[in-house]
Amino acid sequence: MKVGSLIKYHRTKMKMTQNQLATGICSVPHLSKIESNSKEANAETIRLLLKRLDINMEDVEESEKKVFNLLNQLYQHIYYFEGEKVQKTFQELDEYKEIIVFTQHLYLYEMYKLRYYLFVKDLVNAEYQMRLLQSQKQNISQHEKYLLSYFSAILLILRGKYGEANEKLSTIIQANSNNNTVEGEIYYHLAIVKGYMGESGHAIYYGKKAMDLFKDHFNYKRMLHVHMSLAINYTQTKIYDEALVCYEHLIRNIEMLQESDLLPQIYHNIGDLRHKMGDYSIALDYFKKSSVIFNKNSKDYLLCLYNIALSQFRLEKWVESRESFILLNKEALKMKATQYQLYSSFYLLLLNNKKPQAMKYLEDKVIPFTERMDEQAESHQYFSSILAEYYKTEGKYEKAVKFIL
DSSP states (O other): OOHHHHHHHHHHHTTOOHHHHHTTTSOHHHHHHHHTTSSOOOHHHHHHHHHHTTOOHHHHHHHHHHHHHHHHHHHHHHHTTOHHHHHHHHHHHHTTHHHHTTSTTHHHHHHHHHHHHHHTTOHHHHHHHHHHHHHTGGGSOHHHHHHHHHHHHHHHHHTTOHHHHHHHHHHHHHHTTTTTOOOHHHHHHHHHHHHHTTOHHHHHHHHHHHHHHHHHTTOHHHHHHHHHHHHHHHHHTTOHHHHHHHHHHHHHHHHHHTOGGGHHHHHHHHHHHHHHTTOHHHHHHHHHHHHHHSOTTSHHHHHHHHHHHHHHHHTTOHHHHHHHHHHHHHHHHHHTOHHHHHHHHHHHHHHTTOHHHHHHHIIIIIHHHHHTOGGGHHHHHHHHHHHHHHHHHTTOHHHHHHTOO
């Protein structure tokens, strides 16, 4: 506890001068040194100063212990993905913010505030916290630097900067490979990044490492998230049986854990798996189940609409597909979601028997967009293959080669 800073804070809060506080206890220069924490005063002087300020030191010390316990609880609740408890603990900590600045836990508190903002996806406050902590980097401990590096990687993921996040997380794992301090969450986030980068084999490897650590800590909710990641990446690598097993585990366990919030994503992902297997009718059923329960103002809902329209296109349900793409275009425009505006516009040209115009639109608009976006790697490959096949059919082989990835 920085008692000097605490004394100065309460003195100024009570609008007392140094002379008023020091009279009969110590000299003003002596008080000045105490307040700047440059001099350690004897216990009796501190007791008298605190008494005049009506501060009970035992209460302050008890508050400091409470702060430390709450910080540990906050991190544990985030680790175990206990949303309601995270909110409650963060609010409790806020009640001690006047005390925290005088404790040795100040930087840890600011660090966990950053983790909280990342947890609730409040990127504005997360960016602010990141700048604040970066400016104080010389004052934080080695462990806090480790946390800051990890949390900055999560921020990069949330901002869609997967290449930078990959480098940062890989560096953390390499630097800590010999001291067993790497947490399951770090492996989990690296698995997510690898999946976004199209490195499904690596995503499965790190996902399994995360699963082992979450099992050791009985972190069942995070195990659900890893199962989801593994299922997605098994789908990408065409290991369909393993993906189906993961989804079976997911559906069974979310019922047991009452985590129904995951259901729309699970239904959608099973639809994606069935779509890749060529089971378009089954895929369409799952996409429709998912669309009913997805948040209608989310990008996930737009993805679901896109897959419904695409499945109908594959099943040659031209009227239904056109209606679905029109709805997608309308919703994408409302949400300013460029990718779905582009995708729906391309397919609507095809459905209106304007294939040459559709392919020109694909080359001029869609391909340049997907090319510059890390998270659009799969879509870029898909649309490039459509264009390559079109130019081959037209006998324009030189142009076709440009789009063979």
